[in-house]
Structures are given as structure tokens and as C-alpha cells.
Amino acid sequence: MADGKDNGQGRFVSAQAVAERAGVSRSAVSRAFTPGASIAPGTLARVHEAAAALGYQVNDLARGLLANRSRLVGLVTSDADSPFRAQMIAALSQALIERGNVPAIINIGPTTEDVANASRQLLRYRAEATVFLSGSPPESMVELTRQNGQPLILINRAETGLDSVHCDDMDGAQQAFEALSLTGASRFAVINKEDPSPSLGAREQAFAGFAVASGFKPGVVRVGHSDYDGGREAARRLLASGPAPDALFCVNDLMAFGALDHLREAGLRVPDDVSVIGFDDVPIAAWTSYRLTTLRQDPHRIAKEVVLILDRRIADPDAPPVSVYFPVELVVRETVKARR
Amino acid sequence: MADGKDNGQGRFVSAQAVAERAGVSRSAVSRAFTPGASIAPGTLARVHEAAAALGYQVNDLARGLLANRSRLVGLVTSDADSPFRAQMIAALSQALIERGNVPAIINIGPTTEDVANASRQLLRYRAEATVFLSGSPPESMVELTRQNGQPLILINRAETGLDSVHCDDMDGAQQAFEALSLTGASRFAVINKEDPSPSLGAREQAFAGFAVASGFKPGVVRVGHSDYDGGREAARRLLASGPAPDALFCVNDLMAFGALDHLREAGLRVPDDVSVIGFDDVPIAAWTSYRLTTLRQDPHRIAKEVVLILDRRIADPDAPPVSVYFPVELVVRETVKARR
DNA sequence: AATCGTGTTGCACAGCATTGCAATAACATG
DNA sequence: CATGTTATTGCAATGCTGTGCAACACGATT
Numbered sequence: 115m116a117d118g119k120d121n122g123q124g125r126f127v128s129a130q131a132v133a134e135r136a137g138v139s140r141s142a143v144s145r146a147f148t149p150g151a152s153i154a155p156g157t158l159a160r161v162h163e164a165a166a167a168l169g170y171q172v173n174d175l176a177r178g179l180l181a182n183r184s185r186l187v188g189l190v191t192s193d194a195d196s197p198f199r200a201q202m203i204a205a206l207s208q209a210l211i212e213r214g215n216v217p218a219i220i221n222i223g224p225t226t227e228d229v230a231n232a233s234r235q236l237l238r239y240r241a242e243a244t245v246f247l248s249g250s251p252p253e254s255m256v257e258l259t260r261q262n263g264q265p266l267i268l269i270n271r272a273e274t275g276l277d278s279v280h281c282d283d284m285d286g287a288q289q290a291f292e293a294l295s296l297t298g299a300s301r302f303a304v305i306n307k308e309d310p311s312p313s314l315g316a317r318e319q320a321f322a323g324f325a326v327a328s329g330f331k332p333g334v335v336r337v338g339h340s341d342y343d344g345g346r347e348a349a350r351r352l353l354a355s356g357p358a359p360d361a362l363f364c365v366n367d368l369m370a371f372g373a374l375d376h377l378r379e380a381g382l383r384v385p386d387d388v389s390v391i392g393f394d395d396v397p398i399a400a401w402t403s404y405r406l407t408t409l410r411q412d413p414h415r416i417a418k419e420v421v422l423i424l425d426r427r428i429a430d431p432d433a434p435p436v437s438v439y440f441p442v443e444l445v446v447r448e449t450v451k452a453r454r
Numbered sequence: 455m456a457d458g459k460d461n462g463q464g465r466f467v468s469a470q471a472v473a474e475r476a477g478v479s480r481s482a483v484s485r486a487f488t489p490g491a492s493i494a495p496g497t498l499a500r501v502h503e504a505a506a507a508l509g510y511q512v513n514d515l516a517r518g519l520l521a522n523r524s525r526l527v528g529l530v531t532s533d534a535d536s537p538f539r540a541q542m543i544a545a546l547s548q549a550l551i552e553r554g555n556v557p558a559i560i561n562i563g564p565t566t567e568d569v570a571n572a573s574r575q576l577l578r579y580r581a582e583a584t585v586f587l588s589g590s591p592p593e594s595m596v597e598l599t600r601q602n603g604q605p606l607i608l609i610n611r612a613e614t615g616l617d618s619v620h621c622d623d624m625d626g627a628q629q630a631f632e633a634l635s636l637t638g639a640s641r642f643a644v645i646n647k648e649d650p651s652p653s654l655g656a657r658e659q660a661f662a663g664f665a666v667a668s669g670f671k672p673g674v675v676r677v678g679h680s681d682y683d684g685g686r687e688a689a690r691r692l693l694a695s696g697p698a699p700d701a702l703f704c705v706n707d708l709m710a711f712g713a714l715d716h717l718r719e720a721g722l723r724v725p726d727d728v729s730v731i732g733f734d735d736v737p738i739a740a741w742t743s744y745r746l747t748t749l750r751q752d753p754h755r756i757a758k759e760v761v762l763i764l765d766r767r768i769a770d771p772d773a774p775p776v777s778v779y780f781p782v783e784l785v786v787r788e789t790v791k792a793r794r
Numbered sequence: 795a796a797t798c799g800t801g802t803t804g805c806a807c808a809g810c811a812t813t814g815c816a817a818t819a820a821c822a823t824g
Numbered sequence: 825c826a827t828g829t830t831a832t833t834g835c836a837a838t839g840c841t842g843t844g845c846a847a848c849a850c851g852a853t854t
Binding site: 125126127168169172173174175176179182184186189194196200203204205207208211216217218219220221234235239240257258261262263264342371372375376379397398401402403404 | 522523536
């Protein structure tokens with residue numbers, strides 16, 4: 115404020131500088147910032163005053179060095195800007211910040227090399243844990259984190275020996291099938307992406323399985339990307355390949371929006387001619403242009419579970435790995451025909 | 455892999471352990487991971503072998519301690535899950551990772567206290583820089599980062615003495631007004647949020663200014679939130695308060711979607727009865743249910759500018775602060791009536 | 795007045811990697 | 825064979841903070 119030169123070369127202020135200014139030892143400074151430490155009220159005040167004047171902040175790098183771990187938690191993800199991922203990132207980072215962590219987001223491409231790099235980076239920063247939102251870590255990376263005692267948490271993908279939290283894809287698919295079944299539909303279809311993630315794959319498999327078990331022959335269309343354009347393309351192929359379906363399950367909302375728009379453009383009425391169900395319940399699903407009936411995954415719920423697992427894993431590094439499943443909930447809006 | 459016990463207590467592997475296994479000194483290990491350092495090919499190989507077997511990764515905390523700064527860059531934002539923010543976060547984190555940084559995302563609430571906490575946290579981790587995506591840092595925090603020599607970069611808000619990058623809100627508003635003007639409209643309106651950010655405020659002010667300068671009396675509606683529901687609410691109030699506008703400028707796309715849906719529900723045809731222009735050009739704007747004409751801000755462009763400023767600021771901490779403006783581009787789709 | 799207890803404070807070391815400097819080994823040259 | 829040169833390598837210091845341990849002062853107790 116009034117100093118003018120602040121400090122030497124614009125470097126960070128150290129405890130040493132505060133100690134000199136307050137006329138105490140460096141230990142005193144350290145104690146002044148450690149709750150419950152033994153320090154006289156007078157010195158405490160002098161130290162705090164000097165610290166405020168200099169703008170001192172404890173160096174968490176050094177603190178982490180001492181503890182051999184930082185409060186960083188890595189969030190590894192691809193497509194960080196897609197709606198559901200963005201919600202997950204927001205919810206996770208919020209929950210982690212509340213826990214006192216600093217979430218580092220590693221936005222990766224689809225290659226294994228990218229994933230490996232991200233993982234190594236986080237290891238180098240002694241991150242307290244790494245959370246994978248998408249893309250499974252290669253075996254070599256799992257081994258690496260294990261050697262270094264860094265917890266690894268997977269979201270929506272199972273991997274033996276690792277902690278994970280996922281929604282109940284099976285149950286979601288079943289709810290979707292039953293809801294569509296009640297409309298009296300007979301021409302079922304699913305749309306998905308090629309090389310789907312385990313979670314997306316499970317939804318498709320389960321849905322198709324239920325349909326077959328009920329005596330139907332579900333159509334399955336897979337396209338390159340699980341986004342809006344992918345959904346449009348899938349719907350186009352579906353209509354081109356034969357009679358229009360009267361019940362469509364999309365493995366995520368984004369594809370559902372694309373499909374919905376294409377279906378309507380093609381002159382089909384939703385839900386009169388065809389009923390559509392999505393998955394995720396992103397905010398857009400509630401918009402009046404879509405009013406999409408969908409299976410809801412709550413990002414905050416997931417974030418809460420992740421934090422719980424983290425607490426447990428850190429308290430007991432040798433505890434057996436857990437897989438937490440949480441239920442999905444059918445949110446009924448206006449893309450499914452009322453039951454007959 | 456075959457070790458069984460890996461290492462002692464699941465702690466991180468240190469250079470010490472690698473040195474012992476390879477039968478060399480710690481220095482040799484360090485040199486083995488420093489490109490260009492003087493080391494014999496034989497020892498290099500032995501060290502790398504031992505490191506691979508143990509799963510060693512250099513400790514960037516200690517490295518940062520020595521350099522007195524980490525490769526962390528803080529991204530301070532609120533509403534991390536709104537579409538445009540999510541795009542910004544994705545683009546920035548990608549650009550920063552390419553630069554060798556680790557982006558830490560601090561998702562904050564609206565209070566000054568939250569912002570201050572985030573800023574302090576980043577200071578404690580000796581982050582290389584802090585980027586504010588939303589919310590201006592309080593004066594005390596600016597002073598604090600200055601005292602510690604930590605660069606601060608603002609996005610879409612100006613603050614004297616600080617580096618910033620923003621889109622040309624004025625020009626965007628002008629383009630919007632001109633495009634709407636060409637439809638022959640006469641009843642102009644803007645919708646915005648209460649207590650708008652500087653950028654949102656500038657758009658509204660400029661648009662209203664141009665309208666007035668052309669002899670019109672623009673209607674201005676402000677609502678609590680700049681999201682979809684806010685846009686609906688604003689449109690509702692607009693229609694309730696008098697004759698329907700025939701040209702509507704929304705300060706961001708999200709509000710435009712809400713307004714569009716409400717307008718259509720109210721029986722107005724877009725663009726025949728009313729033309730609408732948004733701001734940002736989020737992906738949804740291209741969806742066939744909306745096909746929104748809007749002003750495009752390119753997140754990757756912004757990210758690139760931020761990295762450039764960062765490079766410059768680090769090379770010369772005393773360089774005068776810069777404000778980079780970049781142009782916005784009118785993306786013409788189908789919510790503006792063709793010119794008469 | 796002597797002794798004990800309590801509250802403070804400083805010293806020194808740990809934790810990890812980098813790097814200047816000095817020592818060593820190996821090799822070449824006269 | 826002696827000496828000079830070069831490539832390696834280890835030592836030790838550095839950067840910053842937390843904390844056990846010992847020293848110290850001061851007030852209280854008998």
C-alpha cells in the first residue's frame with residue numbers, strides 16, 4: 115500500500131521476511147499460522163500485522179512437500195464443454211473445494227497417450243487423488259499410481275481393484291424400456307455411439323436385452339459422436355433404414371435432442387408417432403422446446419459419493435476397493451406418449 | 455507388477471529410493487531427469503531402469519519450491535456449468551496444458567468472500583498466475599497478488615492497471631443494432647440481468663444508446679438471472695408491459711433461448727413478428743430448434759490471447775498492463791427477418 | 795527465598811529436488 | 825611414465841515450512 119517497492123524482485127513473500135519484520139524467529143511465524151500452536155498473544159499479533167503488511171500467504175508447496183502430498187485433486191476428462199461433463203466438473207470442483215482441496219482439471223483428447231500424460235502430471239504434483247470422469251486409465255498408469263500410493267477414483271466405469279461410483283445403467287435402461295412399453299409401442303430402437311464407453315454400452319445392451327426378452331426386435335444405430343449432430347445423424351439413418359420406430363431410447367440427452375429435432379423435421383410427431391427417452395437430465399431437457407423425458411443422474415450426488423470414497427480411501431489406504439451404485443430416476447416430461 | 459509390497463507405506467516414491475536402487479547418488483537421479491545435464495549414458499540407463507521399476511515421478515512440489523513458483527494456473531469462475539463458461543474453461547485448460555501448466559479450477563459463489571478465498575488459495579500454492587473468468591477481484595486481493603508478484607488476468611472485465619482480454623462489446627452491440635435495424639424494426643428491446651457484469655452492462659448500454667441515437671425508445675428489461683429461465687421471465691414481462699417488440703437483443707444466448715421459447719409459446723412468430731439476436735454463439739445456437747442469429751466470441755481465441763499475455767507478463771513482470779480487445783462476428787441464422 | 799510449573803521461543807532437522815563447486819577417474823599426449 | 829584435459833559424479837548448500845526438543849523467563853507456591 116505505502117511501501118512502494120513491495121519486495122525485492124516481485125517474488126513471493128516468505129515467512130523469513132515476515133519474521134524479520136516482526137522481529138521474531140521464523141518458527142514463531144509458522145506457529146502464528148498453525149491453529150492451536152503455542153504462541154503468546156503479543157507475538158501472534160505482531161506476526162499477523164507484519165504478515166498483513168507484507169501480504170504473506172503460507173506456502174502450500176512447502177507444506178505439501180513436508181506432508182509428501184498436496185491438496186490437489188486431479189479431474190481427468192475429455193469433452194469438458196459438453197453439458198453433462200460441465201455439470202460434473204462444476205459439482206466435483208465445488209465439493210472438493212469445500213473439502214479443502216484444489217481441483218486441477220486435465221482436459222484430454224481421446225488418445226491413450228493423453229491420458230498417460232495427464233496421470234503422470236498429477237503424480238508429479240503429488241496430487242492427493244485422481245478422478246477419472248471419462249476414459250479409463252491404461253493398466254500401466256494404474257500400476258504407477260498404486261506404486262505411489264495415490265488413490266484413483268473412476269466415474270461411470272468399473273475396473274476391478276479400483277474405487278468407482280456409477281449410476282445404475284441397467285436399472286435406467288429397464289425403466290426406459292418399461293415406460294416405452296406402456297405406450298403400447300412395438301418398434302423399439304436405441305441410438306448410441308460407436309466404441310461406446312462402458313456406461314453407454316451397458317445402457318444399450320440392457321435396453322436391447324429387455325426388448326428382446328419381451329419378444330421385440332430392437333433396431334440399434336451407432337454413430338461416430340455422442341453429441342447433437344450424432345443424434346441427428348442416427349435418427350436420419352433410422353428413418354432411412356425402414357419403418358419408423360415408435361419408441362426410441364437415446365443413451366444420452368445430447369443425442370436425444372438431435373434425434374428429436376430430426377424426427378420433427380421429418381414430419382413425425384413426438385410423442386404421438388414416436389416416444390423418446392434420453393439419459394442424464396441436463397438442464398436443456400427441461401426447456402420448452404424439448405421437454406424431454408429422461409433418466410436423471412444427479413451430479414451433486416455423484417460428487418458427494420466421490421468425496422466420501424476419498425475420505426475413506428485416505429483414512430485407510432488398504433481398505434478393499436468399493437463400487438458405489440446410485441439409482442437413476444425417471445423424469446417424466448412430454449416426449450413419451452401417455453399409457454394406453 | 456511382481457514386487458508385491460511395492461514400497462514402504464504407500465507413500466510417493468522419492469529420488470532417494472531410486473538412487474539407492476540404481477547405486478548412485480541423488481544428484482545423479484536428478485540429472486537423469488534434467489535434459490542436457492552432464493551424465494554418462496550407462497548411469498542414465500541404470501537410473502531410468504530403476505525409476506521405471508519403482509514408478510518414480512519427479513516431485514514438482516519440490517521443483518516449484520526451488521523455483522518459487524509452481525506451474526499451476528488458477529481459473530476463478532462462477533457458474534462453471536453454464537454453456538459459455540464451460541466452453542471457456544475447456545478452451546483455457548487445453549491451452550494452458552499445452553503450455554505445460556496445470557489449470558486449477560476454483561468454482562466460486564457470488565460473494566466477495568468466496569473470491570477472496572479462491573485468490574488466497576491460489577497464492578498459497580504459488581500459482582504462476584490467476585485468471586478471472588467472472589467476478590472481479592476485490593481491491594485488497596489485487597494488492598495481495600501484486601505484493602507476491604503473481605500475474606492476474608481478467609476476462610471480459612476491465613480494471614485499470616491489470617492485464618485483460620475482452621471481446622468488443624460495443625461493436626457487438628452495434629452489429630446487433632444494425633442487423634435489427636435493417637429489418638425495418640421500430641420497437642426495440644434489450645434483456646439483461648440485474649446487477650450485470652461490466653461486459654453484459656456494456657452490451658445493454660451500447661445497444662440502447664444506438665437505438666436512442668436513431669430516434670427510438672428501446673425497452674429494457676432486467677431479471678434476476680442471466681440464464682434460460684431469466685430469458686423466459688424477461689420475455690414474459692416484456693409482453694405484459696405493452697406492445698410486443700419487433701426487435702429483441704439478448705445480452706447472452708442463454709437468455710435468448712428462454713425468450714425465444716416464451717415468444718413462440720405466446721404465439722409470436724420468429725422472425726416474422728419479432729427478430730432476436732443473442733450473444734456468445736454457444737453450440738446450442740446452431741441447433742435446428744433455435745437457429746439463433748448471434749454474436750460469436752471464440753473461446754479458443756480468448757484462450758490464445760490469455761496465453762500470449764501470460765508469456766509476456768512472465769518474461770517482463772514490469773511491462774505496462776495491456777487490454778486486448780478482439781472482434782466479435784455476427785453469425786447469421788434464422789431469427790432475424792430478411793432485410794426489407 | 796528456593797523451587798516448581800507453565801507458557802514461549804529459538805534451534806536444528808526433516809522433507810525433496812536442483813546446481814555450483816570440487817574431487818575423481820579415465821584418457822590422451824609429449 | 826608424467827602431466828594435462830575432459831567427462832562424471834558426489835558433496836553440500838539452497839528454497840520454505842512444520843515440529844520435537846531444549847532452553848528460558850516469569851509467576852506462583854511452600
